[in-house]
Amino acid sequence: MLxxxxxxxxxxxxxxxxxxxxxFLVISLIPGDPAHAILGTFATPENVKELNTALGLxxxxxEQYLIWISHVLTGDFGRxxxxxxPVIAEIGxxxxxxxxLAGTALVLSSGFGxxxxxxxxxxxxxxxxxxxxxxxxxxxxxxxxxxxxxxIFWFGVRxxxxxVGGMVDLFGDGGVADIVRHLILPxxxxxxVAGAVLVRLTRGSMLEVLRQDYIRxxxxxxxxxxxxxxxxxxxxxxxxVIPVLGIEAGFVLGGAVYIETVFQWPGIGRMLVQAISTxxxxxxxxxxxxxxxxxxxxxxxxxxxxSVLDPRIRxx
Amino acid sequence: MTILIDKLxxxxxxxxxxxxxxxxxxxxxxxxxxxxxxAILAAxxxxxxxxxxxxxxxxxxxxxxxxxRTPFSPGHVLGTDQLGRDMLSRLIWGTRxxxxxxxxxxxxxxxxxxxxxxxxxxxxxxxxxxxxxIIDVLMAFPYLLLALAxxxxxxxxxxxxxxxxxxxxxxxSEFMAAARLSGSSNLGLVLFELLPxxxxxxxxxxxxxxxxMILETAGLSFLGLGAQPPLADLGGMLGNGRNLIQVAPxxxxxxxxxxxxxxxxxxxxxxxxxxxxxxxxxxxxxARAHPATATARADRRKGGLTSRRGGDVSLxxxxxxxxxFTIGRDVYHAVGGVDFGIRPGExxxxxxxxxxxxxxxxxxxxxxxxxxxGQIVGGEILYRKxxxxxxxxxxxxxxxxxxxxxxxxxxxxxLNPLIRVGEQIAESMRRHQGFPRAExxxxxxxxxxxxSIANAAARANAYPHELSGGQRQRISIxxxxxxxxxxxxxxxxxxxxxxxxxxxxxxxxxxxxxDRGAALVFISHDVGVIAELCDFVHVMYxxxxxxxxxxxxxxxxxxxxxxxxxxxxVPQLGRPDRPIKPIxxxxxxxxxIPPGCAFAPRxxxxxxxxxxxxxxxxxxxxxxxxxxxxxxxxxx
Numbered sequence: 001m002l003x004x005x006x007x008x009x010x011x012x013x014x015x016x017x018x019x020x021x022x023x024f025l026v027i028s029l030i031p032g033d034p035a036h037a038i039l040g041t042f043a044t045p046e047n048v049k050e051l052n053t054a055l056g057l058x059x060x061x062x063e064q065y066l067i068w069i070s071h072v073l074t075g076d077f078g079r080x081x082x083x084x085x086p087v088i089a090e091i092g093x094x095x096x097x098x099x100x101l102a103g104t105a106l107v108l109s110s111g112f113g114x115x116x117x118x119x120x121x122x123x124x125x126x127x128x129x130x131x132x133x134x135x136x137x138x139x140x141x142x143x144x145x146x147x148x149x150x151x152i153f154w155f156g157v158r159x160x161x162x163x164v165g166g167m168v169d170l171f172g173d174g175g176v177a178d179i180v181r182h183l184i185l186p187x188x189x190x191x192x193v194a195g196a197v198l199v200r201l202t203r204g205s206m207l208e209v210l211r212q213d214y215i216r217x218x219x220x221x222x223x224x225x226x227x228x229x230x231x232x233x234x235x236x237x238x239x240x241v242i243p244v245l246g247i248e249a250g251f252v253l254g255g256a257v258y259i260e261t262v263f264q265w266p267g268i269g270r271m272l273v274q275a276i277s278t279x280x281x282x283x284x285x286x287x288x289x290x291x292x293x294x295x296x297x298x299x300x301x302x303x304x305x306x307s308v309l310d311p312r313i314r315x316x
Numbered sequence: 317m318t319i320l321i322d323k324l325x326x327x328x329x330x331x332x333x334x335x336x337x338x339x340x341x342x343x344x345x346x347x348x349x350x351x352x353x354x355a356i357l358a359a360x361x362x363x364x365x366x367x368x369x370x371x372x373x374x375x376x377x378x379x380x381x382x383x384x385r386t387p388f389s390p391g392h393v394l395g396t397d398q399l400g401r402d403m404l405s406r407l408i409w410g411t412r413x414x415x416x417x418x419x420x421x422x423x424x425x426x427x428x429x430x431x432x433x434x435x436x437x438x439x440x441x442x443x444x445x446x447x448x449x450i451i452d453v454l455m456a457f458p459y460l461l462l463a464l465a466x467x468x469x470x471x472x473x474x475x476x477x478x479x480x481x482x483x484x485x486x487x488x489s490e491f492m493a494a495a496r497l498s499g500s501s502n503l504g505l506v507l508f509e510l511l512p513x514x515x516x517x518x519x520x521x522x523x524x525x526x527x528x529m530i531l532e533t534a535g536l537s538f539l540g541l542g543a544q545p546p547l548a549d550l551g552g553m554l555g556n557g558r559n560l561i562q563v564a565p566x567x568x569x570x571x572x573x574x575x576x577x578x579x580x581x582x583x584x585x586x587x588x589x590x591x592x593x594x595x596x597x598x599x600x601x602x603a604r605a606h607p608a609t610a611t612a613r614a615d616r617r618k619g620g621l622t623s624r625r626g627g628d629v630s631l632x633x634x635x636x637x638x639x640x641f642t643i644g645r646d647v648y649h650a651v652g653g654v655d656f657g658i659r660p661g662e663x664x665x666x667x668x669x670x671x672x673x674x675x676x677x678x679x680x681x682x683x684x685x686x687x688x689x690g691q692i693v694g695g696e697i698l699y700r701k702x703x704x705x706x707x708x709x710x711x712x713x714x715x716x717x718x719x720x721x722x723x724x725x726x727x728x729x730x731l732n733p734l735i736r737v738g739e740q741i742a743e744s745m746r747r748h749q750g751f752p753r754a755e756x757x758x759x760x761x762x763x764x765x766x767x768s769i770a771n772a773a774a775r776a777n778a779y780p781h782e783l784s785g786g787q788r789q790r791i792s793i794x795x796x797x798x799x800x801x802x803x804x805x806x807x808x809x810x811x812x813x814x815x816x817x818x819x820x821x822x823x824x825x826x827x828x829x830x831d832r833g834a835a836l837v838f839i840s841h842d843v844g845v846i847a848e849l850c851d852f853v854h855v856m857y858x859x860x861x862x863x864x865x866x867x868x869x870x871x872x873x874x875x876x877x878x879x880x881x882x883x884x885x886v887p888q889l890g891r892p893d894r895p896i897k898p899i900x901x902x903x904x905x906x907x908x909i910p911p912g913c914a915f916a917p918r919x920x921x922x923x924x925x926x927x928x929x930x931x932x933x934x935x936x937x938x939x940x941x942x943x944x945x946x947x948x949x950x951x952x
Contacts, residue, residue, distance in 0.1 A: 014449070015452060015453060015456050016456075018449065018450075018452070018453030018456065019453060019456050019457070021453070022453060022454065022457070022465075023465070026465050026466075026468065026469045027469070029466065029469035029470060030469045030470075031470065031471070137580060137583060137584070137587075138576070138580065140579075140583060141527075141576055141579030141580040141583050142576055142579070143531055143534060143535065143538075143551075143554075143572060143575050143576075143579075145535060145538050145554065146554060146568075146569075146572030146575065146576070149554070149557075149558055149561055149568050149569070149572070150569065150572070152561055153561050153565050153568075153569070157561065157562050157565075211686065212729065213724065213726065213729040213730040214729065214730055214731055214732040214733070216684055216686070216724070216730070217722070217724060217730045217731065217732070217792075217795075218732065219607060219608075219684060219716065220682065220684055220716055220717055220721070220722040220724075221716060221717035221721075221743070221744040221747070221795065222712075222713040222714065222715065222716035222717035222718055222744070222747060222748060223713070223717075223743065223744070223747055224713065224747070225607050225709075227743070227747075228607070231735070231743075232732050232735070235732075235734050235735075236732070236733070236734055239734075250457075250458035250459070251458065253458045253461070254458035254459060254460030254461055255460065257460055257461075257464065257539070258535060258538070258539070261539060262558065272461075272464055272468075273464075273539050273540075273541070275468070276464065276467060276468045276472065276541060277472070277540060277541075279471075281468060281469070284464070284465060284468040285465075285468075288457070288461050288462075288464065288465045288468075291457075291458060291461050292456055292457045292458070292461065295456065295457065295458050296456050299456075309734070310734065311733075311734065311779045311781070311782075312733060312779070312781055
């Protein structure tokens, strides 16, 4: 097991290295002079020269990369010339709200997704299955930002049950209750689509497992259906679901961009959209890098979780 | 088709290639899901194509006086937006943009992806490796963030957004993989021979990707990073209406509805395509979801008891048992009216070729035939005179593994791979005898010792894959013995094992069940093994028992031509000169069993009357009967 974990962590190194290269290359994709793009329209020639020296933009790419990575490794992603503060400070403020929103959505979508997936599989072709299948089809076809707008209209404006946004500071006076109230609609909107995908996957995986010979064995032993489904079938189905939980994590982290924009949630997603509109390229670079690294680690965790649950992987 | 059949627990029911399943195209056009999806898409597509000819207002003409009209206002069926532009017109023209973007992007992705894939396969080696590593790295990004990073660098705009979405889809979809799979360094071979093979995958991917492309470009436009005003796709319209949600909700909600309709249409078609082209992905087209085989008996007790041995002494009796499998539009009569009885402590063999229905018969006793597609359509299964086909699931569960236990064929697939073997034995005892956890485990270990597993206490913690095939089958036997059953049903328990292990396992099974006084139902195609283990034998062919009696009678003086031919196939030790005569022809497809005697087409002594009407059993000894009308005419 430890061996496997060690091996898996080693495998992560080249991927992380690749991620730094891709993020670094974003700047060289900029058409025209990157320094001008970074500094914006009011750049003086002195500013441009200064930035060119700082980022090594006048040097060949490999050298530029070394300069950039040496800064990044000390947590220096440069300065936002729009916000007039270091990129890392802005990301620091924005990271937790995004993780809170994406984490809540992930928990909600996994919980409900897996539960309804099991119900649909066990009641295959019954009314529960049909209802769930139709709901799922609508779910995966719904753009999350549109769902967010509908939720705001219905629960925020019409019924006025919940705030429609305006979460400014997670650590303000409202306390946990206020955070929860602000979290309900956006996390639901974000979870709905991800959950729908998971229902499909869990259903398919359960049906695949339910026709395995060992399920017949479990039934031949006279075990209760609860034991057959949750102990014998679901455990096996879950192993196929875990890697998808990793993909789902990427899905909610990406989807957070829409939902944070719709609900004005003070996270990295909204920051990215604003930064792109203001051409604040270094902020985009830093934000994308942090989320990508977080995603790589999430996938590591799901891989390890899978190996813990499946003795057949553990031995290899 | 073969995939479907492989997944059945009784692959011998359906001979390969005998199916009447309709072709892919027919199934696609007849699939109601696909039809609904196509109808939605066609409706939207026709409206959008006709847009220039429809009497629509100019979508970009503003009229501040007429701003934010609600739907159904005069002159504006869907109202107007904040600049007084007609929503209906904007919606139709916006849908045009979205559809065009989705189609273009999907086709571009397919083209670029296949080209890169083919080139990677063509150059192979380092180029291919490098490509795969790049994809690995790009997959480390949540896809939307990758798209945002590209748009951030290139700047907002519809074309840039499309480029970003195409790049992301190349990484995440199967375009490249499919083309790469056709990999060969012979470009001609790739283009003309191999590429056509992966075209279906590429077509499916294109069709499902269009929806994804529309959604994602709509998303970028919604964020203000895609289509720039005055050009508006559906996402742009939605983003435009977002801030008006309190005063004029229709401006944002209506474009969303169209995106939803498009996505539903595309998803329906995509799902249908996948179902048709790759049935395995259909997620349970032929799954075993029911805890017990469904029953729908048209007739009961029609078979009568064919044995002269009294029915009342039978522990288990089957009468007129009929089991059908419904696959697609075909109905396979796996078991077509079977009668037999088992008395306490006796060993009964069921012998027959693959597809004769012997496994289905055995599984039917406790309604363990996979359902769907299996269904018991006639007869009775009596356990101590109680008809199990009427029993509720709770009653069946009381008997399963407790009074009647099974040992299955391949212990690698029949033991749960994720549960320790000790627990798999113990859970059955906890369930039926109510032992607490520790006590059940102690007894499980004792059982493992009794089936000669060395170091049982340690092995109880092993997972099935950590044991050898022989050990795994010993575990299965221990599981079957756990609750001291009255009957053990063993379905070819040694077929998956090597020859030396086979003998040990058989000996063990027989000794243990004799010690405990359990009856044995032994299913095998191996005449020798049956002769050795069993008191009585039933010979099955085409879903019926064709000869039945004491082992000495049936194998000593076989009367049915099929039994005779079956025995002639068995090599005999010490008689190398005796020719082995295989039976010419194939067993009948069980969806096309001929009337009369199923064996007649392969039988050397068959006459025309053999294939006319039901063949009734003829007794040729006290307990020995044969289902053959020519029995009197032929010499024994």
